[in-house]
Amino acid sequence: MVKEGDLYWGDALEILPTFxxxxxxAIVTDPPYCSGGMTMSERARxxxxxxxxxxxxxxxxxxxxxxxxxxxxxxxxxxxLKECKRVAKDGAPIVIFIDWRQLPLLTTLLQxxxxxxxxxxxxxxxxxxxxxxxxxxxxxEFIVWGAKGKLPAKRHVGTLPGxxxxxxxxxxxxxxxxxxxxxxxxxxxxxxxxGGRVLDPFAGSGTTLLAARNLGLQAVGIEAxxxxxxxxxxxxxxxxxxxxx
Amino acid sequence: MVKEGDLYWGDALEILPTFxxxxxxAIVTDPPYCSGGMTMSERARxxxxxxxxxxxxxxxxxxxxxxxxxxxxxxxxxxxLKECKRVAKDGAPIVIFIDWRQLPLLTTLLQxxxxxxxxxxxxxxxxxxxxxxxxxxxxxEFIVWGAKGKLPAKRHVGTLPGxxxxxxxxxxxxxxxxxxxxxxxxxxxxxxxxGGRVLDPFAGSGTTLLAARNLGLQAVGIEAxxxxxxxxxxxxxxxxxxxxx
DNA sequence: CCCTTCTATGAATCGTGCT
DNA sequence: CAGCACGATTCATAGAAGG
Numbered sequence: 001m002v003k004e005g006d007l008y009w010g011d012a013l014e015i016l017p018t019f020x021x022x023x024x025x026a027i028v029t030d031p032p033y034c035s036g037g038m039t040m041s042e043r044a045r046x047x048x049x050x051x052x053x054x055x056x057x058x059x060x061x062x063x064x065x066x067x068x069x070x071x072x073x074x075x076x077x078x079x080x081l082k083e084c085k086r087v088a089k090d091g092a093p094i095v096i097f098i099d100w101r102q103l104p105l106l107t108t109l110l111q112x113x114x115x116x117x118x119x120x121x122x123x124x125x126x127x128x129x130x131x132x133x134x135x136x137x138x139x140x141e142f143i144v145w146g147a148k149g150k151l152p153a154k155r156h157v158g159t160l161p162g163x164x165x166x167x168x169x170x171x172x173x174x175x176x177x178x179x180x181x182x183x184x185x186x187x188x189x190x191x192x193x194x195g196g197r198v199l200d201p202f203a204g205s206g207t208t209l210l211a212a213r214n215l216g217l218q219a220v221g222i223e224a225x226x227x228x229x230x231x232x233x234x235x236x237x238x239x240x241x242x243x244x245x
Numbered sequence: 246m247v248k249e250g251d252l253y254w255g256d257a258l259e260i261l262p263t264f265x266x267x268x269x270x271a272i273v274t275d276p277p278y279c280s281g282g283m284t285m286s287e288r289a290r291x292x293x294x295x296x297x298x299x300x301x302x303x304x305x306x307x308x309x310x311x312x313x314x315x316x317x318x319x320x321x322x323x324x325x326l327k328e329c330k331r332v333a334k335d336g337a338p339i340v341i342f343i344d345w346r347q348l349p350l351l352t353t354l355l356q357x358x359x360x361x362x363x364x365x366x367x368x369x370x371x372x373x374x375x376x377x378x379x380x381x382x383x384x385x386e387f388i389v390w391g392a393k394g395k396l397p398a399k400r401h402v403g404t405l406p407g408x409x410x411x412x413x414x415x416x417x418x419x420x421x422x423x424x425x426x427x428x429x430x431x432x433x434x435x436x437x438x439x440g441g442r443v444l445d446p447f448a449g450s451g452t453t454l455l456a457a458r459n460l461g462l463q464a465v466g467i468e469a470x471x472x473x474x475x476x477x478x479x480x481x482x483x484x485x486x487x488x489x490x
Numbered sequence: 491c492c493c494t495t496c497t498a499t500g501a502a503t504c505g506t507g508c509t
Numbered sequence: 510c511a512g513c514a515c516g517a518t519t520c521a522t523a524g525a526a527g528g
Binding site: 100105107108119120131133134136137138140142143155157160163191 | 363
Binding site: 275277278280292296342344370374375376377380382383386413415416422423 | 514515516517518519520
């Protein structure tokens with residue numbers, strides 16, 4: 001198994017089973033949505049074609065798991081949610097990014113795997129990525145959250161907002177095609193008990209891990225793509241620099 | 246059948262069948278969510294008890310259909326969605342408020358009844374919601390939208406945002422326990438073709454109808470509660486006054 | 491009679507705006 | 510300007526019901 005510090009390179013469904021039971025205080029992740037189309041043929045297009053506007057050269061490395069049909073995505077999501085539940089401590093919160101098309105399926109899967117569904121928070125990107133005439137813009141991304149059993153009555157966590165307003169970052173600042181703003185991830189990670197151990201099984205360019213460390217949390221990540229594994233590793237090593245990417 | 250102008254008093258499932266096919270350009274509504282609890286007994290409590298904090302006297306007339314269990318709500322929603330589809334013209338948009346708990350069920354029902362699901366917009370109520378320690382606030386309400394078939398390629402509608410930020414109004418300004426800000430409804434109604442005919446089968450205090458008329462749309466509403474029917478009737482009649490309630 | 495499950499009731503979170 | 514009311518909630522807990 002390849003790893004560097006707390007960052008693992010490999011398939012989440014292969015790495016997760018090597019972790020002991022009840023070893024994480026929170027799961028925070030942004031899995032592949034596989035939502036680029038309602039039809040199988042649209043889904044089968046690679047992510048770089050689905051999510052990048054027409055006719056510009058490839059800017060992002062490909063990421064896997066984006067070419068599943070609805071059924072494959074469902075089985076796959078079921079399995080990693082189940083594994084995450086095993087490695088989470090009782091009462092641990094889980095926070096998952098999802099887009100509107102997959103939201104109903106994800107809330108169902110979350111409950112099927114035994115997690116308790118507690119709400120839907122919103123990432124307001126404040127401007128439409130692609131405004132369209134005559135339709136509401138897809139300006140929000142959704143954040144499904146829940147817990148393994150009940151959230152403990154007394155937690156050392158304050159009150160948290162339910163809508164987070166952050167602009168999408170431009171390529172160069174964001175290092176993954178679907179990379180999230182660092183401030184957004186820091187806000188979300190405040191759901192975790194201070195000093196706790198956080199897992200991101202789909203680490204991408206490592207923003208969750210970086211944000212976690214900024215908050216004084218321990219962070220463990222898994223990333224399947226060799227390119228993003230290298231990018232995340234580099235970011236974590238450079239964390240001491242003052243520039244916050 | 247009791248009606249006054251374009252406002253009908255009665256059960257939507259009884260009034261809708263009296264409308265002709267393909268007679269509306271848009272459906273915009275805020276149905277009872279029936280979301281107050283995950284158990285049947287919790288749901289069975291009247292809305293004024295479920296949603297209003299303890300120890301204050303009854304401020305709002307009760308509204309019906311808020312005391313259904315999940316199964317009853319599902320069958321009921323299926324039936325009114327189906328009727329709405331019949332009375333909608335081809336290409337007409339539908340816009341429905343819902344809370345996070347019922348969102349997955351509503352998107353399923355929308356598709357089961359033959360509507361095309363096109364997205365989820367967000368009403369961000371901004372800060373004024375009940376904070377909770379250690380959890381994300383339930384600060385947003387969700388707006389499921391779609392169309393009967395495809396939206397026409399050429400519509401006389403501009404680009405619309407996907408997140409709407411409006412504070413919850415105080416009692417006195419809002420006339421229904423769950424009343425929506427007038428500006429919010431006006432924003433949402435911009436999805437309708439200018440001059441079109443809009444239906445709200447759960448009119449409540451009539452904010453949708455008022456907003457529609459402010460935008461120069463024809464508006465038809467149905468309201469089951471005699472109290473809210475009177476309130477909505479009064480507001481529409483007073484519309485000429487400059488004060489916008 | 492004890493244990494489990496269900497149900498009914500009310501306390502409490504804090505930023506904001508109104509009095 | 511201080512105080513108070515308010516929120517399409519959520520949860521804990523006491524009491525009832527059932528096996």
